[in-house]
Amino acid sequence: MSEEDIGTILTRAHGPSGEDAPLDLLTMGNGHPHTANLSMPMSDKQQHAADFETFYKDVRSRLLLQTWALTGDLTAGRKAVQDALIIGWHHWRKVGRLTPAEREDWARPIAWRYALRRHSVPHFHRSKDGDERAQATIEALRQLPLEERRVLLLAHLTTVSEETVAREVGITPQRAAQVLQNATRDFGEALGAQPHEVLPCFASMAETVETTRWPRPTILTRAGSARRRSHTVIAAGLAVAAFVGSGFAVTDAAGDRPNLETLTLRHSPSASQTPEGYDLAVDTLLDQDQIGTALGGVWSATLTSDDRTSAVQLPCQRAALADPHPRAVIGRTFAGEKKADTAMQSSLASATTTAAQQAYAKTLGWYGGCRDSRVQLIATRTVTGVGDQASVLLLRDWTAPQRTITVGVARTGMLTTAVAGSLPVAAAKHGARSKPADDPSVAGATTLLGQAVQRLCALPDAGACTTTPSAAVAPPPSSGATPAMINEADIPPVQGVEEPWVGTPAVKATTNIAATRCDDADFTKPGITNALTRSFVIPTAKGLAPQFGLTETIGDFGKTRAASDFVEQIRTRLAACSDKERGSHVTKLTTSSSAAGDLTAWRVQVETSTSAEAASVTYLMAIVRTAAGVAQVGFVPSGKVTMTDSDFTALAQRAAERLTYLK
Numbered sequence: 001m002s003e004e005d006i007g008t009i010l011t012r013a014h015g016p017s018g019e020d021a022p023l024d025l026l027t028m029g030n031g032h033p034h035t036a037n038l039s040m041p042m043s044d045k046q047q048h049a050a051d052f053e054t055f056y057k058d059v060r061s062r063l064l065l066q067t068w069a070l071t072g073d074l075t076a077g078r079k080a081v082q083d084a085l086i087i088g089w090h091h092w093r094k095v096g097r098l099t100p101a102e103r104e105d106w107a108r109p110i111a112w113r114y115a116l117r118r119h120s121v122p123h124f125h126r127s128k129d130g131d132e133r134a135q136a137t138i139e140a141l142r143q144l145p146l147e148e149r150r151v152l153l154l155a156h157l158t159t160v161s162e163e164t165v166a167r168e169v170g171i172t173p174q175r176a177a178q179v180l181q182n183a184t185r186d187f188g189e190a191l192g193a194q195p196h197e198v199l200p201c202f203a204s205m206a207e208t209v210e211t212t213r214w215p216r217p218t219i220l221t222r223a224g225s226a227r228r229r230s231h232t233v234i235a236a237g238l239a240v241a242a243f244v245g246s247g248f249a250v251t252d253a254a255g256d257r258p259n260l261e262t263l264t265l266r267h268s269p270s271a272s273q274t275p276e277g278y279d280l281a282v283d284t285l286l287d288q289d290q291i292g293t294a295l296g297g298v299w300s301a302t303l304t305s306d307d308r309t310s311a312v313q314l315p316c317q318r319a320a321l322a323d324p325h326p327r328a329v330i331g332r333t334f335a336g337e338k339k340a341d342t343a344m345q346s347s348l349a350s351a352t353t354t355a356a357q358q359a360y361a362k363t364l365g366w367y368g369g370c371r372d373s374r375v376q377l378i379a380t381r382t383v384t385g386v387g388d389q390a391s392v393l394l395l396r397d398w399t400a401p402q403r404t405i406t407v408g409v410a411r412t413g414m415l416t417t418a419v420a421g422s423l424p425v426a427a428a429k430h431g432a433r434s435k436p437a438d439d440p441s442v443a444g445a446t447t448l449l450g451q452a453v454q455r456l457c458a459l460p461d462a463g464a465c466t467t468t469p470s471a472a473v474a475p476p477p478s479s480g481a482t483p484a485m486i487n488e489a490d491i492p493p494v495q496g497v498e499e500p501w502v503g504t505p506a507v508k509a510t511t512n513i514a515a516t517r518c519d520d521a522d523f524t525k526p527g528i529t530n531a532l533t534r535s536f537v538i539p540t541a542k543g544l545a546p547q548f549g550l551t552e553t554i555g556d557f558g559k560t561r562a563a564s565d566f567v568e569q570i571r572t573r574l575a576a577c578s579d580k581e582r583g584s585h586v587t588k589l590t591t592s593s594s595a596a597g598d599l600t601a602w603r604v605q606v607e608t609s610t611s612a613e614a615a616s617v618t619y620l621m622a623i624v625r626t627a628a629g630v631a632q633v634g635f636v637p638s639g640k641v642t643m644t645d646s647d648f649t650a651l652a653q654r655a656a657e658r659l660t661y662l663k
Contacts, residue, residue, distance in 0.1 A: 053217045061209050070112055071115050076115055088106070089220055148182060197313065277328065280349050294445070315405050316366045321348065336423075340422075343420065368478055370395065375489065376395060376489060381446075382471070383470065385470050386449055386466050391408070391409050391410075393477075413462040415462050483658065484661040485532060488500065488502065492647040495640060503534055504537075509524065513551045514552055515634070518606075519621070527558055531556075554659065555630055599653060617636065619634055620636075620637070
């Protein structure tokens with residue numbers, strides 16, 4: 001089956017409502033007509049049954065794909081989903097009051113728990129269900145530890161938040177981010193897939209899930225009602241056993257089958273949330289000739305999908321969709337002459353201009369705080385003359401073989417589109433960041449973005465078209481809980497280490513962990529607000545000195561003059577440090593000052609022992625100011641594991657840019 005066929009399967013719309021046998025409402029209690037009205041009026045019962053049927057059809061295939069991927073056992077996964085839905089009907093008086101998303105979040109942990117229990121955790125069962133591609137995906141999952149497998153599946157097969165992923169797995173958000181990076185890397189390496197290509201790896205499993213036959217809802221509700229009456233675990237077990245014996249697992253033609261719209265990772269919205277449809281046609285997408293002209297070489301379109309599954313997934317993408325309730329979504333992937341050369345476009349139509357603005361901002365936020373392992377945000381450009389809003393971003397994937405990633409994001413009225421390309425880095429090396437705006441892929445991405453908007457702007461509810469694109473340097477996009485501080489995507493790699501950086505949560509700066517003995521900068525003095533500090537380490541790297549790491553402390557000084565005086569005080573202390581602190585050697589790397597901001601960076605070497613075998617610690621430290629905000633950045637290398645002076649200076653400049661978000 002071709003990739004285009006897979007895209008069709010992943011995006012197939014719901015079949016006719018008559019596909020299932022109608023609800024037998026008179027047997028909802030215990031299967032006997034004369035008991036049907038004992039618990040509630042018939043009208044209420046009908047509404048409950050209809051709501052449950054909608055829920056059942058919406059979640060069953062998604063949960064089956066997840067539980068099969070979790071255990072490698074399709075049979076155990078199917079039975080676990082059945083168990084979870086029986087329990088859902090048992091508690092429907094409570095569950096039915098939840099939103100569609102909350103209902104699925106309620107049922108999913110139960111289905112996963114039952115799947116693992118049926119499967120005898122921690123062993124991973126390798127059934128023979130599915131074709132070779134499905135088996136390859138299952139084998140790649142089998143190689144992951146259970147914790148990594150759970151995080152990977154929650155991150156890629158659901159739309160829950162990062163905090164929910166961490167909570168369901170029972171780890172901190174910081175650990176969850178690191179686990180996800182490791183799992184995505186290892187899973188991708190096992191299948192030869194890039195980090196942004198994880199979801200399509202499940203396409204073949206989704207095809208198998210599509211062939212699963214499901215029972216009529218009445219069979220579930222009878223078992224759930226029996227369970228409700230029993231109120232005991234023993235009786236619940238008997239209810240499930242009776243339910244299995246009733247022919248639940250093998251149904252005849254009267255049973256219903258799913259379609260893969262249920263695998264969209266989205267919850268069926270309520271009637272009030274359902275946006276009006278929109279015709280986002282295939283001819284609004286870029287074609288392979290336009291990709292080739294802009295990026296060079298010969299390209300071919302490999303998948304075109306009018307789906308909501310994010311089968312066309314952009315680098316750094318952290319949710320299935322930038323708008324959770326779009327009117328239409330369409331995407332296309334491209335392949336270059338070399339398999340690793342990839343490009344993609346994704347467009348969506350929002351229900352309102354506000355929703356489109358939020359989708360645009362959310363998409364940019366994915367790149368402002370990219371979580372893909374060892375991907376660094378190099379530069380951001382705001383583009384005028386393309387739609388109502390447009391930006392182009394340049395990123396570097398430092399994982400060998402190194403890649404340059406360019407992404408263009410634009411909004412025209414209620415329509416948002418993103419175009420991305422991934423190409424090899426020519427003669428790349430650490431510290432190579434000369435004139436990133438001159439990278440030819442940036443110009444190519446700007447051209448493609450203009451062409452993409454031009455194809456959209458004639459549609460209903462579109463806004464401005466493309467005139468003459470012009471790019472200007474811009475701060476990195478806001479991202480995360482503390483956009484005023486640097487994050488993992490801002491930090492360059494260090495020489496000799498192939499593992500990713502991981503940051504701690506920002507906390508109140510009661511002490512300044514970025515300070516050196518020379519400056520002893522204090523961010524706790526009166527008049528300083530929003531003082532925060534955080535650290536970054538590479539926890540999976542081996543052999544590093546205990547003091548290795550990066551730190552940052554920021555604060556709002558209220559007035560530009562106060563912030564400027566503070567920076568000047570630090571500069572004065574560093575200039576005098578070599579004379580006042582015995583064994584200290586200070587080298588200024590760069591300095592600049594203007595009304596808008598200040599930046600100075602140093603290399604500080606401090607002797608830590610006066611014995612015959614004196615030891616020393618080398619710091620790279622910078623103090624930066626933007627308006628009334630100040631940031632201090634410190635880096636302690638470990639032997640040859642260090643940053644170049646130019647890399648650290650560029651990081652200090654990024655810290656200054658981030659301060660524009662300090663409030």
